[in-house]
Amino acid sequence: MNKKITAFFMICMIIALPVYSASVFASINNVGIFGEDGLKGYKKGYDFTYVNATVAIDGDDDITPDKQVFFNNIPFNTCRGLPNEYFMCFLGIKKETLESKTYLFNITLKDDSENVVGMYANTFVVDNKGPTIESFTINPKVTRKGNLTVKYSVKDYAYGTSIGSGLSKIIICKNYISNVVKEITINDSSYIDSRELQFKTSDFVSSTGSANVCIAAYDKLNQVSEFRCEKLTVDENVPEIKEDSFKIVDYNGNEIKYLSGKQMKVIISIEVEDESLDKVVADLSELNKDESSYKNKVASCASKNGVSLCTWSNILIKISSPGKVNIKVNAADYIGNTAEESVEINVDETKPKIDKNSFKLTDINGNEINYLTKEPLTAVISIEVEDESLDKVVADLSELNKDEPSYKNKVASCVSKNGVSLCTWSGVVIKLNNSGKVNIKVNAADYIGNTAEESVSYDFKVDNIAPIVKSLKNSNGEYNNINYIGKNNELIAEIEEKDSGFNLKKVWLLVEDEKIQADRCDKNSGNWKCYWKNVKFNAADGSSITIFISPNSEDDAGNNIDVNKGIISEKFNLDIKAPALISNIEIKNLDINRSYIQEDILLGDKLHIKAILSERTSVTASADFSGIGLGSDVSTQCTKNESNWVCEWTTNEIAPKSTNVELKFKFTDLVGNEAEKKVNIKVLGVSDEENPNHWKISSIEKMPLAIDRQTTELINQKTYYHIKLKPASVYENPTILALDLQCDGDMTYIENSELINKNFNDPYIILTLKQESMPNVSLSFNCNLFIISRVGDLIIQNTEEEPVDLTIDFYNMPLGELSQNVKDKIKNAQDSWLVKMEWLDFAEKILHLAEQICRLIQTLGKINEAINDLELLVSPFESTGLVGIIKTTADWTDRMYTDYIKKLEKYCKYVSCETTIWGGWYDEFSSKNTPEIFKEMRFSGGFWPSSPKESIVLSLATGCLPGIIYNLQKRRQVECYYVLCLKKAADEGIPLSVCDEQKSYLECVFIFGEIFQIIPFAGFFKGLASEFETIVSDPLGLIFGGLNFYCELQPTMAGHAICVSAHLVPTLASIVQDIIGFADTDNWWISGDVCEEALKPMPETTEEGINETDGEEQTI
Structure with a gap:
């Protein structure tokens, strides 16, 4: 379909060209498209693409490549002028991977006005594929030195079955593509090449050996085909028949070293070494002359690593005469190399060997017979004969029983193992009248006909003495001369017997109406012992059981036991209970x-x-x-x-x-x-943990906390220390195995130290004081607990040391006596930096006076408010008489307050810390951050501190200097109270702990408690309750408080007089209260500084509390 579209497009182009060229002459010639290999019309998919063309436009002597010449709308790079107004134009396109197929392209030529004046269309092929080796053979593959024919067929396709760039060369190589034996160059544009080439095998393999004959093909884009090889083997060696590997085995796997006359089927094998073995043939006719097919018998061969195991199966050997047998083996490989080997096999010429020493005459139980009995005796006779091909063994046994004529030539039954046959005559009845020697002749013959004969003499004796039972016992013995027997005991009968013995075990026990034959009888130290194992009893435990020897018991010669001599029975106590x-x-x-x-x-x-x-x-x-x-x-x-x-x-x-x-x-x-x-x-x-650490002391409780010092001379006082130990790790649960105590320190005052509740984790240490006066306020001890612990199932054998510091405190010192310890405490407190800051007293007095002056200024402001309220109250009336005086007074007081007194208020703000050295941020912050409903309470000190001076934290944070001085002075007063308490402790018999507790309480209330007044939640509720209490308990507050609330909601003229009165009356009451306060002169000065008393020097005292002055005695 693609080809049809391309053809149709080309026809249209060809028809259109004459139409255009009628108006303008333009020429596009010598168009070439190629890759890096320069092959016109072909390129590899990953090459640069190069295009050149010769162009001309009538009347245009300067063709611009990037504006006038285009390859598939891509402008050309350069155009170089040629004679006759022609230009050679060139285009290079960067690498871009293209798939293998045929591509259509066109070259467009434009004039300077960008009108198309010429067009050329054609195709090019992208060839990404090397040539294909369609067939490649060598003949022969295995050969001797000589000629070698190589045939191949190669085609070059660009994609699918489309013709590619064409073949450039074919190479024939040895093993590797670089080892070229022959190169065939293809000069034309052919895409197919088939040939038959002749070589010498020596071109690839110089002598015996192998090599790969290989082929590779290249196209004109230098793309190579697959590398295909065929193996050539040159073999000049003949097969190697390994004579030492020759084997004959029977169908039981036994190897046959030499042949006998016995017919047998065997497997014959031999190894042949050759890489190209074809056939192995053997002449086996001497093994069986009746089988004509054995003349040239072909083997079945299995090869492994160049060595073949060749076998002939189901071969029937049939040899009639001794001597040697010759087997010829021929081997040939596929090339025609042959080899031959002969193997000789010996035929048996050895006579059978009869072993006289192996002759045995036994009873049916295998016991050897030496004594004659009263009755005929059935026996088994055996002898060993050595021969690989034993045929028959015959014995003359007539002297054992003359009444049996068949015993003259009695044939044995033989069983062979490893070339030795055990031949036996079973069921032979011995019938002799007298003792003496008996001669037995044995003849043996093999299959070849080799024979042997031996005579054996056997001596028979007569036994007519009755055996005597000497004892019947339990194999375990007896206890305290009493025979005991259990459930599965072994009984032993010792019997005196000199001749035939008890090999036939004809000895019986009679146990609970049961007759039990002996399990075995052995000769032991001249006598015989017969054994009965696991004899069972039905009687109850502790029963007495009598066990009899059967009188029918007899020796091997048939003599019954002598019942008149020896022991016939024995009593046993039955014991079937375990300890x-x-x-x-x-x-x-x-x-x-x-x-x-x-x-x-x-x-x-x-x-x-x-x-x-x-x-x-x-x-x-x-x-x-x-x-x-x-x-x-x-x-x-x-x-x-x-x-x-x-x-x-x-x-x-x-x-x-x-x-x-x-x-x-x-x-x-x-x-x-x-x-x-x-x-x-x-x-x-x-x-063996070196430094165990499995415990830690969680707490120590002392009882009592202190001892009355005045009682130590009367009794031995004791102090108990409750030590609580807990595991050092939450992941362990140790237990205490051993606990010990060792103390030093003030141990000279200790009568005894002991440890109780030792094996628990809450032991008690008891220190007992000596009965004497204690010189110090307290005693100190440095103790160690030595602990041996168990952790889980592990004993920590090294001791763990836990230090314990203990003290014994005393109270009730003798009156007037200050110990050195107390003196040191007083001295340290007096010398503290805060107590020595006496200037705080003066600063506090100045600040207090300033506060009183500011209160006076505040009162004058209240008077001014009250006069203004009076003016508002009389404002509806004419300004005559008293009304005129009130209005004139109000104007003067307001002007005086505003011009003079009010200016002093800013200094009072520093005294009250409403304004600080850091500014007024605290009031602004507290105002903004306090809910509106609480603001009135804030200024009354109920919820938020009304001034930062109330808290040491806020004083420092806001820069409130009066607050800092005020709070430092509070802390100083607490220290001074502590000094006075210590001074009075000796005189009044107060325990020192009371002074310490008093100090802690004052610090908590006046110092540390203020730290938490930054947001005093408790104060809020207290303030709220206080406001409510004031309103309820004060009639004026109830009335005017409610009026103020009403006036704020209804600020109209209708209630003007009422509202003014509601403000005026409380204001006047406040003025009166302030004037009363000013009248008390004690409020203007601070008195009673406790630090003056605390800083006084201590009086000199003695242990007796007596101070001698001017010859007079004074008790302190």
Whole structure:
């Protein structure tokens, strides 16, 4: 379809060209399009694209390439002038990957007015594909040295089956594309090439060996085809027949070293080495002359790594005469190389070997027969014969029983193993009248015909002495001269027998109406012992059982036991109950020197184990201690006390593999009754942690807090310290195993120190004072708790040290006595920087006076307001008389207040800290950040602090100097009160702790409490309640408070007089209250500074509280 569209477009172009050229002559000639290889009309998809053309326009002697010559609307790069107004134009287009196909292009030529005056159209091919090797063969592939034919067929396609750029060369290579043997150059534009080439094998393989014969093809764009190879093998070597690998095996897998006359089917194999083995043939006719096919028998071969295993299966060997057998093997490969080898096999010429020493004459149970019996005896006779191809063994047994003529030539039954045959004659009845020697002849023959003969003499004796039973006992013995028997015991009868013996085990026990034959009888130290295993009884435990030897018991010669001599029966006590444990097995460690967890078992301990049992017979015991790193069968001897058996073990140091261990015990009585017991124990591990830290002290409680100093000389006072320990880690849960205490410090005053509640995490330390006077206000002790802990199943064997600092405080010092400790406290307090700041007293007095002056100015302002209210009240009336005086007075007072007094208010704002050195931001901030409903309360000090001077924090934050002085003075007064308290402590017998508590309370109320007054929420509610209380309790407040609220809502003339009165009356009341306050002169000055008293020097005192002055005694 694409081709049709292209053709149609070309026809239209060709028809259109003459129409245009009739008006303007234009020429586009010598058009070429190519890639980097320069092949016209073809390029690779990833090359630069180059276009050139020769163009001309009639009358145009200067063609501009970028405006007049276009390739698919892409302007040309350059145009170079040629003779006759022709121009050679050139275009280069950058690399752009194009798919393989045929592309249509056109070249357009325009005049200077950009009118198309010429057009050329054509196609070019993008070829991204190398040539295709359609076929490639070599012949032969395996050969000797000689000629080699190479055939190939190659085609070049650009895409699909479209013709490509054409073939440029074909190369024939050896192994690699770079190792070129022959190169065929294609000079024309052909896209297909098929040839048959002749080579010598030596061009690729010089001698025996192999190489790859390869082909590759190139097109005119220098694109290469796939690299295809065929393997050539040159073989000049003949097959190698490995004679040593020759084998003959039977169908049981047994290798046959030499042949015998016995017919058998075998497998014959041999190895042949050759890379190109074709066929292996053998001449096997000498193995069986009746089989004509054996003359040239072809093998079946399986090759691996150039070596073939060739086999001939189901070969029937049939040899009739001794000597040697020759087998010829021929091998040939595909090339024609051949080889031949001969293998010789020996034929058996050895006689059978009869082993006289292996001759046996036994009864049907395998017991050897040496003695004659009264009755005929059935026997089994056997002998060994060595021969690979044994055929038959015959014996003359007639002397054993002359009544049996078949015994003259009795044929044996033989079983062969590894070339040795065991030949037996079963069911032979021996019938002899007298003792003496008997001769037996044995003949053996193999399949080839080799024979052998041996004579064997056998001596028979006569036994006519009756056996005597010497004893009948339990194999386990007896206890206290009493025979005991259990459920599955072994009974042993010892019998005196000198001749035939008891190989036939014809000895029986009579037990509870049951006849039991002996399991085995052995000769032992001249006598015979017969054994009965697992004899069972139906009687109850403790029963007495009589066991008899059957009088029908007889020796191998048939002699019955002598019932008149020896023992015929024996009594036994039946014991079928196992030993019983009286109590639990006791397991203790032997580490008696350990002061803690003596009952627990630790890694490395030695154990003592004791079990007590009840049992009527003797007891033995064994234990499995593998769980604690000792033996799995540790036995011990048990001893009997007055009534019970005691079994004891003492172990070495134990080393268990886990914490929870199972110990197994087994107790066995005389007759084998067993009792088993399992005991689970826990073995704790031991840690060598160098610096253990598993505890920390959470609190220490002292009782009492202090001791009356005046009682220490009367009694031994005690102080109790409750120490609370808690785990150092939340991930551990340690326990205390041992706890000890060691203290130093003022221990000379201590009578005794002890530790109680030791094994818990809240122990008590008790310090007992000596009965004497205590010289100090308090005693100090530096103690250490030494702790041994258990964490989980681990014992921390190194001690952990926890320091504990303890004190004993005293109160009720002797009157008038100040200890050095108290003196030091007073001196330190007097020397503190705040107490020494005496200028704070003067500054506070000046500020207080300034506040009173400002209050006076504020009162004058209230008087001015009251006069203005009077003026408003009489304003409806004419300005005559009293009304005129009021209005004149109001004007004068208002002018005086405004011109003089009001100017002083700005200084009062600094005194009240309404304005500070940082400005008035606090009032503005508190005003903006306080809800409207609370603003009245703010200025009354109820919710937000009305002035920053009330708080040390706000004073510092706002730069309120009066507030800073005011709060520093409060802190100084608290310190001075503390000094006075310490001074009076000795005189009044006050404990020092009272002074400390008083100081803390004053600091909390007056100092630290103010810090939290920045937003005093509690103060808000207090202020709200105060306002409500004032309104309710004060009639005037109730009336005028309500009127003020009404006047704010209705500010009209209708209620003018009422509203003015509502403001005037409270104002007058406030003026009166201020005047009364000013009348009290004490309010103008600050008096009673406690620091004056606190800074006075301390009087000199003695321990007796007596100061001598001017010869007079004075008690302090």
